[in-house]
Amino acid sequence: MDGSLLDQTQHERLALVDVNNFYVSCERVFDPSLRGRPVVVLSNNDGCVVSRSQEAKDLGIKTGQPWFKLEPFAPRWGLVARSSNYELYGDLSSRVMEVLGRHGLWQEVYSIDESFVGVAGTPDELLQLARRIRQDVLRYVGVPVCVGVAPTKTQAKLANHIAKARAELEGVCSFDSLAEADLWRLQERLPVTGLWGVGRKSGEKLVAEGIETIADLRRADAAKVRKRHSVVLERTVRELNGVNCLPPTAEKADRAQVMYSRSFSSPVSTLAELDEVMNLYTQRAAARLSAQGMLAKVLTVSAGTSRFSGEASFPSRSVALPEPTADPVLLTRYAVSALRSVVVPGTPYVRAGVMLSGLGRDLDHGGREQLELFSLDGGEDAVPDGAGPGSGAAPARAADLSGLLASVKGRFGHAAIGLGRGGFAEEPEWSMKREFRSKRFTTEWDELPIAKA
DNA sequence: AGGTCCC
DNA sequence: CTGGGACCT
Numbered sequence: 001m002d003g004s005l006l007d008q009t010q011h012e013r014l015a016l017v018d019v020n021n022f023y024v025s026c027e028r029v030f031d032p033s034l035r036g037r038p039v040v041v042l043s044n045n046d047g048c049v050v051s052r053s054q055e056a057k058d059l060g061i062k063t064g065q066p067w068f069k070l071e072p073f074a075p076r077w078g079l080v081a082r083s084s085n086y087e088l089y090g091d092l093s094s095r096v097m098e099v100l101g102r103h104g105l106w107q108e109v110y111s112i113d114e115s116f117v118g119v120a121g122t123p124d125e126l127l128q129l130a131r132r133i134r135q136d137v138l139r140y141v142g143v144p145v146c147v148g149v150a151p152t153k154t155q156a157k158l159a160n161h162i163a164k165a166r167a168e169l170e171g172v173c174s175f176d177s178l179a180e181a182d183l184w185r186l187q188e189r190l191p192v193t194g195l196w197g198v199g200r201k202s203g204e205k206l207v208a209e210g211i212e213t214i215a216d217l218r219r220a221d222a223a224k225v226r227k228r229h230s231v232v233l234e235r236t237v238r239e240l241n242g243v244n245c246l247p248p249t250a251e252k253a254d255r256a257q258v259m260y261s262r263s264f265s266s267p268v269s270t271l272a273e274l275d276e277v278m279n280l281y282t283q284r285a286a287a288r289l290s291a292q293g294m295l296a297k298v299l300t301v302s303a304g305t306s307r308f309s310g311e312a313s314f315p316s317r318s319v320a321l322p323e324p325t326a327d328p329v330l331l332t333r334y335a336v337s338a339l340r341s342v343v344v345p346g347t348p349y350v351r352a353g354v355m356l357s358g359l360g361r362d363l364d365h366g367g368r369e370q371l372e373l374f375s376l377d378g379g380e381d382a383v384p385d386g387a388g389p390g391s392g393a394a395p396a397r398a399a400d401l402s403g404l405l406a407s408v409k410g411r412f413g414h415a416a417i418g419l420g421r422g423g424f425a426e427e428p429e430w431s432m433k434r435e436f437r438s439k440r441f442t443t444e445w446d447e448l449p450i451a452k453a
Numbered sequence: 454a455g456g457t458c459c460c
Numbered sequence: 461c462t463g464g465g466a467c468c469t
Contacts, residue, residue: 048461064461111460199458230468232457249466259464 008122011176016148016156017100017133018114020164020171023051026092027082029142030441030449038079042067045263045433046083083434091442095141103133108248116153123176130172149174153246154239157196158214162186187215197236202229214240258296260285261353264430267306269348274303275336276428281354282335283405283418286328289356290402295324297358299331301339303349315342324360326402331356 019025023041028034038055042048048066049056059077061070067081074081093112101107104117119129130147137145148160155175163173175183193203195214209228211217217225218240226234235245260281268274278301289296302316317338325331335354343349408417439447 043462062461066461113460197458201457230457232468261463 007176010120010122011126011151012105012118012120013126013149013151013174013176014153014156015104015117015119015130015133016110016114016153016160017117017137017145018160019096019137020144020146021051021053022093022113022143023084023089024053024056024082025143026089027085027438028053029092030088030438034080038077039082040067040070040079041082041084042436043084045265046081046435050084081436083437085434085437085440087440087443088438092141092143096137096143096145099137099140100133103129103136110249116156119149123174127172127174127177130174131170134171144171146171147173149176151175151242152239152244154196154236155242158187158190158240161190184215187218188213190214192217195236197232202233205229257355257357257359258285258289258292258294259353259355260288261302261351261355262432263351264349265433266430267348267350268352268430269346271340271343271345273428273430274339274343274349274352277352277430278335278339278354279332280418280428281352282332283328285354285356286326286331286402287406289359290326290328290362291406293362294359295326295362296331296356297321297324297360298356299334299338300355300357301335301342301353302355303339303343303352305348306350313344313347315344317342324358324362326362328402328405 024034024039027039027041034053036055037053038059038061039053040049040056040061041051043050046067049061049063049070052061052063056079059079061079070079071081073079089112096113097107097109097115100115100117104119106118108116110116117133119126121129126149130149133147134145137143146160146163148156148158148163149172150156150159159173159175163169163171166173178186190213191203192198192206192211192214193200195217198206198217206212206217206229211220217237220237222234222237225237238245262281264277268277298318298320300316300318302314304314305312319334319338321330321334339352405417439449441447441449
């Protein structure tokens with residue numbers, strides 16, 4: 001039956017919306033000169049390709065390719081590289097999600113650039129809605145998305161792939177608007193590997209059993225698939241047949257650990273520099289910790305030399321903290337001395353990290369995310385409510401300090417304040433290489449785009 | 454704990 | 461080709 005012509009009943013469906021070439025698309029929002037050209041976004045330290053524009057894909061560039069191998073060809077190809085700018089991507093991501101949320105009955109953010117959205121309507125209405133979603137994201141945020149609409153998550157993923165692959169669909173594919181026969185024909189031509197939930201391993205195994213296309217898998221006996229493979233794959237089969245069996249991805253449970261680990265642009269071998277590194281990294285980790293309202297019981301520091309040259313060494317050390325804390329001052333002190341105790345001066349370290357674990361909820365944290373700047377300086381405001389006489393003045397101060405740091409950074413930029421070297425505006429020498437980073441147009445006051453009328 | 458998958 | 465997280469067996 002051709003849904004779009006005959007079927008006027010209401011359906012509840014899922015839309016899977018994702019941004020095309022997300023990082024590259026973000027870069028293009030603020031730099032239109034990148035449109036229509038091959039563009040790649042590089043990983044930390046400008047190491048290798050993590051996102052490619054369509055034009056870059058057409059050149060045969062693969063994700064994971066090291067930039068230094070590509071760079072010589074860049075001028076000839078007109079290829080442009082950008083360092084990753086996660087502040088920008090994170091911010092644009094939340095704007096995309098906000099727009100999607102307006103259109104759905106419910107929303108499940110699946111990753112930085114994709115989201116499931118609950119939709120309902122007749123087949124025609126669903127198709128219109130999908131088109132409107134695409135238009136709105138383009139108009140309000142400026143990035144292109146594809147939309148796949150179907151009865152189950154697996155099918156919605158598939159619909160989304162089809163929307164991407166077939167230009168004539170203009171970024172939108174809704175199963176209810178396809179004739180059943182056309183849908184089968186499409187699935188007969190698509191390899192089973194690459195379907196959501198079918199990775200390389202099970203893909204190979206399926207092919208060996210004669211299940212080569214998505215249509216083959218859809219026709220397969222679910223019970224047999226479960227026996228031979230797994231319940232996961234059984235669910236995929238059932239989902240392909242229109243039976244919802246993937247529950248909403250669970251609310252993200254509290255993290256078990258917070259880690260901040262980076263490699264340097266150039267090796268670091270002096271204690272003074274390693275102190276600086278620990279200073280900065282621990283403050284980053286502590287900020288994340290307190291943003292999530294958690295306290296840590298254990299701190300682990302580590303450093304590492306290059307794996308490629310000579311004797312590799314990966315010194316690390318864990319410290320049990322005297323009490324659960326998120327206090328950046330305390331944590332930084334422990335981190336600096338812990339790393340000092342395991343590191344050998346003169347060794348060329350290329351990366352270091354701080355991990356906070358043994359996490360628990362900070363019970364005193366509820367609803368106090370946004371601390372006012374002046375709550376610290378005197379008056380009754382300096383005494384947090386609920387703190388009885390003699391009880392916990394020190395932890396309260398720590399919480400306030402985290403909030404204060406976050407709030408100042410939010411208002412005046414990341415370099416505005418910090419402990420020790422953390423507050424220096426100038427980047428230290430070992431800072432991650434991000435030679436081609438665009439401005440943080442939407443999250444730093446000093447980097448707002450300027451419009452001239 | 455190890456395997457698999459996904460982003 | 462790197463790392464992290466989630467889920468399953």
